[in-house]
Amino acid sequence: MDPLHQFQINPILQIVIAGYDVSFTNSALFMVVAVALIYALLVFGMSGRALVPGRLQSAAEMFYEFVANMVRDNAGHDARPYFPFVFAIFMFVLFGNLVGMIPFTFTFTSHIIVTFTLAATVFVFVTVLALMKHGLHFFSFFMPHGAPIALAPILIPIEVISYLMRPVSLSIRLFANMMAGHTMLKVFAGFTILMISGLGALGLFVGLVPIAINVALTGFEFLVAFLQAYVFSILTCLYIRDALELH
Amino acid sequence: MPNLLAKRRLVRWSGAAGASLATLTVLAGNVLAATAEHAPDAAAHGGEHAGGLPQLNPATFPTQIFWLALTFITLYYLLSKKALPRVAEVLEERQERISRDLSKAASLKEEAEAVMAQVDTSLAGARSEAQALIAQVAAEIDANNQARQAKLNADIAERLRTAEANIAAAKEQALANVRSVAADVARDVAGRVAGVDIDTAQAEAAVAAVIEERR
Numbered sequence: 001m002d003p004l005h006q007f008q009i010n011p012i013l014q015i016v017i018a019g020y021d022v023s024f025t026n027s028a029l030f031m032v033v034a035v036a037l038i039y040a041l042l043v044f045g046m047s048g049r050a051l052v053p054g055r056l057q058s059a060a061e062m063f064y065e066f067v068a069n070m071v072r073d074n075a076g077h078d079a080r081p082y083f084p085f086v087f088a089i090f091m092f093v094l095f096g097n098l099v100g101m102i103p104f105t106f107t108f109t110s111h112i113i114v115t116f117t118l119a120a121t122v123f124v125f126v127t128v129l130a131l132m133k134h135g136l137h138f139f140s141f142f143m144p145h146g147a148p149i150a151l152a153p154i155l156i157p158i159e160v161i162s163y164l165m166r167p168v169s170l171s172i173r174l175f176a177n178m179m180a181g182h183t184m185l186k187v188f189a190g191f192t193i194l195m196i197s198g199l200g201a202l203g204l205f206v207g208l209v210p211i212a213i214n215v216a217l218t219g220f221e222f223l224v225a226f227l228q229a230y231v232f233s234i235l236t237c238l239y240i241r242d243a244l245e246l247h
Numbered sequence: 248m249p250n251l252l253a254k255r256r257l258v259r260w261s262g263a264a265g266a267s268l269a270t271l272t273v274l275a276g277n278v279l280a281a282t283a284e285h286a287p288d289a290a291a292h293g294g295e296h297a298g299g300l301p302q303l304n305p306a307t308f309p310t311q312i313f314w315l316a317l318t319f320i321t322l323y324y325l326l327s328k329k330a331l332p333r334v335a336e337v338l339e340e341r342q343e344r345i346s347r348d349l350s351k352a353a354s355l356k357e358e359a360e361a362v363m364a365q366v367d368t369s370l371a372g373a374r375s376e377a378q379a380l381i382a383q384v385a386a387e388i389d390a391n392n393q394a395r396q397a398k399l400n401a402d403i404a405e406r407l408r409t410a411e412a413n414i415a416a417a418k419e420q421a422l423a424n425v426r427s428v429a430a431d432v433a434r435d436v437a438g439r440v441a442g443v444d445i446d447t448a449q450a451e452a453a454v455a456a457v458i459e460e461r462r
Contacts, residue, residue: 004300004301007300007301007302008301009301009304009307009310009311011310015310017313020309020310020313021306021309021310022309022310022313022314023310024310024314025307025310025311025314027307027310027311027314028310028311028314028318031314031315031318031319032314032318034318035318035319035321035322035325038322038326039322039325039326039330042326042330042331042333042334043329043330043333046330046333046334046337049333049336049337049340051340051341051344057337060334061334061337061338064331064334064335064338065338083331084323084326084327084331085323085327087326087331088319088322088323088326088327091322091326092318092319092322108311108315110302111301111302111307111311112302112303113302113307113308113311113312114311114315117311117312117315117316118315118319121319175302179302
C-alpha cells in the first residue's frame with residue numbers, strides 16, 4: 001500500500017569492498033539489464049548490416065541518427081568526438097526510464113543519487129573539457145559579453161551559482177519526474193484498493209475511475225520517460241557547446 | 248534560434264512540472280502511507296519506511312554509485328568501441344552507396360543526353376542533305392524538261408516550216424499545171440470554136456494575164 005515502497009533498495013547479493021556496502025541490488029540489476037538491452041539492440045540490430053534495414057536495425061539506426069542530429073544541432077560540429085558520451089547518457093537514461101515502466105521492475109532513474117551522479121559526471125566532463133580547451137580563459141565565461149564592468153560584482157556570483165547549479169537542476173529534474181510519475185501510478189492504484197475494501201460492491205465500480213486515470217497516466221509516463229531522457233541529453237549537448245564555444 | 252528557445256522552455260517547464268508533481272505525490276503518498284500504518288499487515292513493513300523516502304537513505308548511496316559507475320563505464324566502453332562504430336560503418340556504407348549510385352545515374356544521364364544530341368545533329372544533317380538532294384533533282388528535272396520543251400518547239404517549228412514550204416511548192420506546181428492545162432484548153436477551144444490556131448506561148452501569156460486580172 002505504501003506508494004514509496006517501490007523505491008526501496010533491496011540487496012540481492014551482499015558485497016562489501018573496503019568497508020563500503022556495494023551489494024548487488026535490485027537497482028544494480030536493472031542498470032545491468034538496461035546496459036544489456038542497449039548493447040543487444042545495437043549489436044543484434046546491426047548484425048545483418050543490411051543496406052535496406054529491417055525493423056531492429058531501423059530502430060538501432062533511428063536512435064543513432066536521433067542522437068547524432070541532437071549533438072550536431074545543439075552542440076555543434078566540433079562536438080563530434082563527444083557523441084558516444086551523449087549517446088551513452090541518452091540510452092542509459094531512456095532505457096532506465098522505459099524498463100522501469102514494466103511492472104515489478106525497478107526504476108533506477110527515480111533515485112536522486114543516481115541522477116545526481118550522472119549529472120555530476122556531465123558537469124565534471126564539461127568543466128574539464130572547457131578548461132582543457134580554453135585554459136584560464138574559461139573563467140571569462142562567468143562575465144557575460146557586453147555587460148558593463150560595474151555590474152561584475154553582481155553578475156559574476158550569479159553566473160557562478162547558475163553554473164554550479166547545473167548538476168543540481170539536471171539531476172532533480174529527472175529524479176523528480178520519474179519519482180513523481182511512479183508514485184502517482186501507485187497512489188491511484190492504491191485508491192482503487194482502498195475503495196474496494198472500504199465501499200464493498202460499490203467500490204468495485206467507483207474503483208474503476210482511478211484505474212482509468214492510471215491508464216492515461218501510464219501513457220503519459222511513457223512520454224515523460226522519453227522526454228526526460230531527451231531533456232537530459234539535450235542539456236548535456238548545450239553544456240558541451242558552452243564548453244567548446246564559451247558563448 | 249527559436250528552436251533552441253523552445254527547447255529551453257521545454258526543459259524549464261518539464262522541470263517545474265516534475266518538481267511540483269513530486270511534491271504533490273509525495274504528500275499524497277505520505278497520506279496513503281499513514282493510512283497503511285493503521286492496517287494490521289502494515290506493521291511488518293513499519294521499519295522499512297521509518298526513514299521516509301528510500302531515495303534519501305544514505306546507506307544505499309555507495310552501492311548505487313558503485314554500480315552506476317560500473318554499468319555506465321561498461322556501457323560507454325561497449326558503445327564507443329564496438330556498437331557505435333559498427334552503426335556508423337553501416338550508415339556510411341549506405342551513404343556511399345547512395346551517392347555512388349546517384350553520381351553513376353548522373354553520368355549515365357549525361358551520356359544519354361550526349362548520344363541524344365548526336366542523334367539530333369545527325370538527324371538534322373540527314374534531313375538537310377535530303378532536302379538538298381531533292382532540290383537538286385527537282386532542278387535537274389526542271390532543266391531537262393525545259394530543254395526538251397525547247398527542242399520540241401524547235402522541231403515543231405521546223406516541221407511546220409518544211410510543211411508550209413512543201414505546200415507552197417505543191418501549190419506552185421498545181422498552179423503551173425493549171426496554167427498549162429488552161430493554155431492547152433484555151434488553144435483547143437480557140438482552134439475548135441474560132442478555128443484559129445494559136446501557139447502555146449500565146450495561150451500561156453493570155454492565161455497568165457487573166458489569172459493576174461482575177462487575183
